Amino acid sequence: MRKTLMVVFAAMIAWPLGASVIAHHSFDAEFDRNKPVTLKGAVTKVEWGNPHIWIFIDVTETGGKVSNWGVEGGAPNALFREGWRKDSVKLGDILTVEGYSARDGSLRANAVRVTLPDGRRVFAGSAAGSSGGNR
Amino acid sequence: MKTLALLVAVLLVQVPARTPVTPPDFKGPALRLPNGKPSMAGVWKNTRRADVTDPSIPGFVKELRYTAWGKSKWDNYASFMQTNGDYAGNCLPFGMSRSLYGPHPVQIMQDNDHVALLFEQNSMFHVIPTDGRAFTADLPRSWFGESVGHWEGDTLVVETVNLNGYTRVDTIGHPLSARARITQTFRRVNFGTIEHTFTLTDPKTYTSPWTLSDTWPLTPNVTLMEYACMENNRAFTEGRIKLFVPPDDVD
Numbered sequence: 595m596r597k598t599l600m601v602v603f604a605a606m607i608a609w610p611l612g613a614s615v616i617a618h619h620s621f622d623a624e625f626d627r628n629k630p631v632t633l634k635g636a637v638t639k640v641e642w643g644n645p646h647i648w649i650f651i652d653v654t655e656t657g658g659k660v661s662n663w664g665v666e667g668g669a670p671n672a673l674f675r676e677g678w679r680k681d682s683v684k685l686g687d688i689l690t691v692e693g694y695s696a697r698d699g700s701l702r703a704n705a706v707r708v709t710l711p712d713g714r715r716v717f718a719g720s721a722a723g724s725s726g727g728n729r
Numbered sequence: 730m731k732t733l734a735l736l737v738a739v740l741l742v743q744v745p746a747r748t749p750v751t752p753p754d755f756k757g758p759a760l761r762l763p764n765g766k767p768s769m770a771g772v773w774k775n776t777r778r779a780d781v782t783d784p785s786i787p788g789f790v791k792e793l794r795y796t797a798w799g800k801s802k803w804d805n806y807a808s809f810m811q812t813n814g815d816y817a818g819n820c821l822p823f824g825m826s827r828s829l830y831g832p833h834p835v836q837i838m839q840d841n842d843h844v845a846l847l848f849e850q851n852s853m854f855h856v857i858p859t860d861g862r863a864f865t866a867d868l869p870r871s872w873f874g875e876s877v878g879h880w881e882g883d884t885l886v887v888e889t890v891n892l893n894g895y896t897r898v899d900t901i902g903h904p905l906s907a908r909a910r911i912t913q914t915f916r917r918v919n920f921g922t923i924e925h926t927f928t929l930t931d932p933k934t935y936t937s938p939w940t941l942s943d944t945w946p947l948t949p950n951v952t953l954m955e956y957a958c959m960e961n962n963r964a965f966t967e968g969r970i971k972l973f974v975p976p977d978d979v980d
Contacts, residue, residue, distance in 0.1 A: 620810070643961030645956070646964075669832070
């Protein structure tokens with residue numbers, strides 16, 4: 595099934611934040627640095643709670659099946675100070691999320707970069723970046 | 730019309746005059762406690778160190794010289810987390826160094842006899858007596874350990890022992906043991922700046938002590954926020970991070 599998802603597993607070197615991800619061992623407890631993933635879909639839910647925000651998006655597979663992915667973002671306190679709010683993205687917004695898949699193969703990933711269709715980045719602080727969370 | 734004029738006049742009289750806000754002089758003298766010692770009070774932009782050896786962050790540790798035990802702990806951290814869980818991912822206390830060097834601010838409150846470190850990370854706190862008392866005998870070991878402070882001139886020196894050895898030095902996972910001793914110095918060089926050092930002496934893990942040096946700017950416009958770590962810890966509640974099993978070889 596995974597092969598049919600609109601998921602692109604890209605080479606890590608293509609990712610500017612890859613190095614910072616590698617620098618965080620606790621990241622390895624949950625995610626797999628060897629499984630970079632790009633997801634695109636409409637926002638269905640935003641959870642604004644510690645230690646990390648979570649964004650849920652519906653990703654349409656090539657066969658038409660829709661899978662609801664959850665992606666982990668930064669710590670809400672740090673994001674708040676950077677000016678982000680829970681409603682910085684709206685339900686239905688189309689997001690492209692670049693990140694890394696969970697080790698356990700579930701529909702979970704961490705978000706290194708979240709981008710709107712016009713190229714604007716949102717929730718810039720990622721789980722693997724400076725915005726921390728419980729890492 | 731007269732009534733309206735009277736009402737306007739009353740309102741004008743009752744509006745309190747705005748007190749002009751004078752910004753603090755960050756280069757001015759340090760605050761002082763009633764006993765004359767410098768106060769470290771304030772919200773500080775603590776140095777973020779995910780890796781204490783990162784050369785891009787001034788004051789880093791140039792070289793960590795491991796014992797065989799320490800090297801083993803460093804080399805096997807990723808596999809340890811897969812078997813024993815990640816204590817930070819369990820929302821357990823981060824310990825002194827990971828709280829100080831995390832991405833979240835730190836507030837210091839202080840009186841003549843105590844220093845309180847308030848960490849936004851996990852909404853944790855650590856109180857350091859500065860009244861000359863000794864370490865507590867037979868105190869159970871803990872995540873932050875026990876600290877006592879004393880003054881050397883205008884420098885506050887804090888010694889910390891009795892660590893449980895379960896924490897890591899930094900996010901990347903440099904190890905420490907229950908035999909570690911932390912020595913910190915705090916010097917408020919002016920109103921807006923603290924110079925801080927963190928020295929780890931841990932003969933079980935490192936063959937020699939090492940020291941980090943930091944400069945923290947005061948951030949009076951930052952207010953600490955609540956950080957309820959487990960409220961949305963999906964990584965743990967969904968099982969991707971395992972329940973933490975403490976290591977049994979840290980003594």
